[in-house]
Amino acid sequence: MGPFGSNIKVDSFVDEGVPVLNGSNLEGFELTEKSFRYVTEEKADSLKKANAHKGDVVITHRGTLGQIVYIPQTAKKDRYVISQSQFRIKCNENVLPEYFVYYFHTPIGQRKLLSNASQVGVPALARPSSTFQKIKIELPDLETQKKVVKLIGSLQNRIKTNSEINDNLEQQLREIFAELFSEKIADVETYNHLPLGELVTSIDNRGKTPPLVTTPTEFPVIDVRALSGNSRIVDYTKCTKYVSAETYSSWFRSGHPKPKDILISTVGSLAEIKIFLGSKGCIAQNVVGFRVKNISAYYLYQYLSAIKNELVSYNIGSVQPSIKVTHIIKHPVYVPTKEEVETFDALAEKTTNIIYNNALESDCLANLRDTLLPKLISGEIDVSDIDL
Template sequence: MSYETYRIADLIDEIAMGPFGSNIKVSCFVDSGVPVLNGSNLEGFSLSEKAFRFVTKEKADSLNKANAHRGDIVITHRGTLGQIAFIPQDSRYDRYVISQSQFRVRCNDKVLPEYLVYYFHTPIGQHKLLSNASQVGVPALARPSSTFQQIEVVLPELSIQKRVVEIISTIQKKIANNQELNDNLMQQAVTIFKSWFVEYSLFDGIEPKEWETVNLEKITSLISRGIAPKYSDNSDQIVINQKCIRNHMIDLSQARTHTPKVINEKWLRFGDLLINSTGDGTLGRAAQVWFQPQNITVDSHVTVVRPAKENLIFYIGLWGVLHEREIESLHTGSTGQTELPKERVKALELHLPDNGTLDRFNTLIAPMAAAIVSKQNENNKLATLRDALLPKLMSGEIDVSAVQL
């Protein structure tokens, strides 16, 4: 198996930065059109087709250099560094507008774009990608387009690249299928909640008179921000941050480890509702702990809401998911410095159903929550397998011809 060393500049036909911020203002966004990429779209190996904002075709045309097409690679150079994904040939849209924090790359025929993206997801690839990062102020890559082109990578012949891509893509597709199943289950759970407790479908569209209106504090045993962690790689204590809470689910792969001063009531329990509580764009996002947490807490940018009784767990959790916009509206502070005061969370009002209705609701939701956790666990194992295989396949330590899909 032969390998050659290339600079990135030798592997690409085109590289372009995103537009200046003034080119895409809030007033530019429309209900449909050409999607604008953000950091959440680059969280995996390939493009995530979620949470888009759109600009008109005419606006996208005016930002031609900032248009990314199928087969292109998009990289974040400011903010959450190291994000890199390719736009697959079967993507939903034929083009996208990259943000001011991103740049795009179009490869030539020496390298498969998927292979290059996979390379930069390995530890050595991430190290090379972030070698010119500055952590002063907002994290950023120095001269991103030029420094990126000087990175050296070792590549096998195209046939080997193709085989590596096939192997990793098979794992990726299984992860994506599991995630789609989980998204569907979550949508079903939210729909059931809305039908029962918003539309009152079981009660001829009328709220039962015996249901009490209470504030959230009355039916919870804890509403509190998390801890200020002391991060450590030599610990089994996990601290969840705001990146872990997305799409109404908790992704522990984005968490970090820390050394706790003391283990206290803020260590998570089954049924805790977690709410992102700092910053525009993320504040208000909610997800519930549907697994049995061990040695896990949250940092000070996340609020923990703990149901007071077991039969309230799924009710409060799905209430939080359905009311993200309302929770977001409770923020204080100016743009970019918004915070969610816990006193406002405590004062939120909601209806308290009778125990019989809650028991019937829990009978429906509990198996769905268990199925979601099962798929999440399977995805964690698949991701571990993928991350272990990838550098060994790329280095030739594992013979790609010996891998059976």
């Protein structure tokens, strides 16, 4: 089990050291090495039971339930400290940690994992360690496990590669943007700045939850979860609500985003910013869209991303964080010259198209993975004759 909160206080964190895991590190199948906080080697030593190593499996028992990942042998660090909302296990010689994690990402595995979950207050698993050890799972021989891991791993590796390429391209664009515009953005008095509201048109839904359907459709409701993450692209894999074609055409008036609209979360996790490049979708009441009219969409996306902390500072929520659109649209924006926009857009558009195509490929591969995985785990697809 992870340490009690009193064992890791705010003053325990340092700039470098042993990473402390949080929920964002447990998204997917293997450990995601982003957004870490760190403690010293000495502090990690004092939390020995909360140390996780390569090959270990880490599971969330409070908060975002259903998360389970393995720490790969290629992990950047030799050890990590799990949070108070997580617990770790080590697989024995009869099961591969990758296969073990894959099992619990299938529908039957998730049902077993969440069978003792309580939704009263903060979602949590009751007696997580002891209850988890009592779960019975069906295990094939190690040779079959290796083949399943290799098949799914090949898809995972391509998805991971696409993500790394996109992260690198995003970083390059941020650096180019900063080099071209940071000085002029900071100097409001010398250079031409206008309120954001003069450069965009706001789009949103009616402020209420639309009629939803239980079966996924081609009309996803884009909320704050779909805007989280590093990529500039809306993550449609995180869309969990959908509307029918009839609702899409009749219920929404101005809540249909169009390509190159900028979407910003205004409730909960504030100022998550994405550029919309899809064809269909509608925005939830915790998201607002900006449609550019006198400025470049690629420029504005980078600009708003660069001043995210300033947008978050407009928070007026006492219980749940929230920001008002009326506050955001008053923020001054440096208006670049035509020549500056043309220089930046020529690169930004080409790069964004690559990022988008990589994201689309990853979505397709993820759908294929999620279709194959339960069939491989259940034995519906026989891998015994596959030569890998």
